[in-house]
Amino acid sequence: MKVSKTTKRFRIIFLSVIILFLYIPLFYIVIFSFNKSSSLLKMSGFSFKWYSQMFDNDQLMDAIWNTISCAIIATVVSTIIGTLGAIGLSKYKKNSRNILLAATNFPVLNPDIVTAIGLLLVFLLFNIKGGYFTMILAHISFCTPFVIITIYPKLKTLDSNTLEAAMDLGAKPLNAVVRVLIPQLKSAIFAAASMAFTMSFDDFVITYFVTGASINNISTYLYTVVLRKTKDLTVNAFSTILIIFIVIIVIIRFIIDQQKYKSKKIKN
Amino acid sequence: MSTFKKSLKRHVKLKFHKPDVVKSLALPTLLVILVLIVLPMLLLLGYSFINKEGIAFKLTFNNYVVAFATSYYWDSLFVSFKYALIATLICLLIGYPFAYFLSKVHPRYQGIILLLINAPMWVNMTLRVFGLKALLGNGGIIQQFLVENFHFDVYNNGVALVIGLVYIYLPFMIIPIYTTLIKIDPAHIEAGYDLGANPFKVFQKITFPLSFSGVLSGITMVFLPTATAIVAPHYLYNWSSGGQFIGQIIEAKVNKGYYGEGSAISIFLAILITIMSLTANKFDRYATLSEGEE
Structure with missing residues (x-):
């Protein structure tokens, strides 16, 4: 079925308009990060002052550090726990496995706010004071289920006999898992880890409730500090750096994609 | 046939401990599920029926009401x-x-x-x-x-x-x-x-x-x-x-x-x-x- 040129043009315009819509607020943040004054309404001149001030803003720097370090720790821990968990669970009896998988689905389905208050109650019960530690525990708890539900389906498509074969040939069980299963799961593990990182990096609700007002990540810093006084554009400077970083990743990916496509074409 | 079955049984028995080790890999996950997923839900449910007066807890439907x-x-x-x-x-x-x-x-x-x-x-x-x-x-x-x-x-x-x-x-x-x-x-x-x-x-x-x-x-x-x-x-x-x-x-x-x-x-x-x-x-x-x- 051939499509007419007008239809094609309409489709491209539609796609471009929607993509533009997703980027307008980002452009706006970038432009005003270079504003001389602290106004978000009027550009009064070009300056880098928010960038230099950003590094002097201790609260923001702490928030950035907390966000990144927590995301890294939560990603590493939840990826390891989740991967091993998926492998272990696959050997469970069907009934108990299904119950456990349903339980891991709770945080995936539940609204963040329900998960957040549940965790808050647990920390209250054990009398753990809200802070960096509770933030990390909470992030591990909501990242692990996502790791499991990413890896488990991939695990099911693998031939379970390979693990048995490795053990029959004398490999110790742990060795067999590391040498046989993990390499086959590499891409799923990577996908799970990047998902965990994004979720932890982006989290607001859960961090907000489990830390109290003791420490901030970027989201809670914005919510509790910046959006109330608003005369501070150092956050825009930080966002701009983040956006530039992401744009670079997108460009690199585009170049790789095009090269891959070309080499595929030559092969065919 | 029966000898085959017997040897198969022995084989299965010998191997029995191995999948157990693999199973135990899920222990940290079980801990996360119990303490950080199931316990929060139970506590939510518990708290929703509790009325706190000073230090005394009272069972109540009042929160829902x-x-x-x-x-x-x-x-x-x-x-x-x-x-x-x-x-x-x-x-x-x-x-x-x-x-x-x-x-x-x-x-x-x-x-x-x-x-x-x-x-x-x-x-x-x-x-x-x-x-x-x-x-x-x-x-x-x-x-x-x-x-x-x-x-x-x-x-x-x-x-x-x-x-x-x-x-x-x-x-x-x-x-x-x-x-x-x-x-x-x-x-x-x-x-x-x-x-x-x-x-x-x-x-x-x-x-x-x-x-x-x-x-x-x-x-x-x-x-x-x-x-x-x-x-x-x-x-x-x-x-x-x-x-x-x-x-x-x-x-x-x-x-x-x-x-x-x-x-x-x-x-x-x-x-x-x-x-x-x-x-x-x-x-x-x-x-x-x-x-x-x-």
Whole structure:
């Protein structure tokens, strides 16, 4: 079925308009990060002052550090726990496995706010004071289920006999898992880890409730500090750096994609 | 035969401890599930039936009574669900054609467009709401322009909030629909044309039903978080006159230390959402069933 040129043009315009819509607020943040004054309404001149001030803003720097370090720790821990968990669970009896998988689905389905208050109650019960530690525990708890539900389906498509074969040939069980299963799961593990990182990096609700007002990540810093006084554009400077970083990743990916496509074409 | 069976049995017995070691790998996960997933739900349930007076705890249904006997909560549930429904519908109306057109773009460019849709999600959600607030929030550049020239106040009439919710959650609608669309075997579509169907009929009878599971997961992925949003309604919408979102009410209750009431509403939300996703799953099962039959 051939499509007419007008239809094609309409489709491209539609796609471009929607993509533009997703980027307008980002452009706006970038432009005003270079504003001389602290106004978000009027550009009064070009300056880098928010960038230099950003590094002097201790609260923001702490928030950035907390966000990144927590995301890294939560990603590493939840990826390891989740991967091993998926492998272990696959050997469970069907009934108990299904119950456990349903339980891991709770945080995936539940609204963040329900998960957040549940965790808050647990920390209250054990009398753990809200802070960096509770933030990390909470992030591990909501990242692990996502790791499991990413890896488990991939695990099911693998031939379970390979693990048995490795053990029959004398490999110790742990060795067999590391040498046989993990390499086959590499891409799923990577996908799970990047998902965990994004979720932890982006989290607001859960961090907000489990830390109290003791420490901030970027989201809670914005919510509790910046959006109330608003005369501070150092956050825009930080966002701009983040956006530039992401744009670079997108460009690199585009170049790789095009090269891959070309080499595929030559092969065919 | 019997000797074979015996040796097989012995073999199985010998190997018995090995899968056990593999099983034990799930122990840390079990700990996470028990302490950080199941225990929180039990505590929520427990707290929702407890009334704390000084240090004494009392079993009570009062939290539920307080929560649902007053119109306050029902109004807020209504407001949250209304905006969530509007935002989900608009996401679907934009997201479906977007995913459909994207699946028709030259394969060479599909990956990069998909990445362009995903990339804004890596910028912190709160940061993006911050950007939107400067445009559409109270005193924002577009909001002021519209008020001064057209007497159209997006902040007070809720339009800014709907735009914000669509802006944040649109990718969650596009991606699952796109994933199901590209999985459709082109032979199905061609068969439709060969049998004399027009493009509209082909879409109605083949493409749409085959992408329906993507539509359903898109709807759940947009509706649930929008209905319980906190940040977007706080900054893009005049909730003091328009009514609070349910998430904002839970936030206020918990911040004031009313864990019982906060838990009662949370439990109610969790039950509501479980019912909704179970219903969605049921529809989904039919969708995969019809897929399997073809």
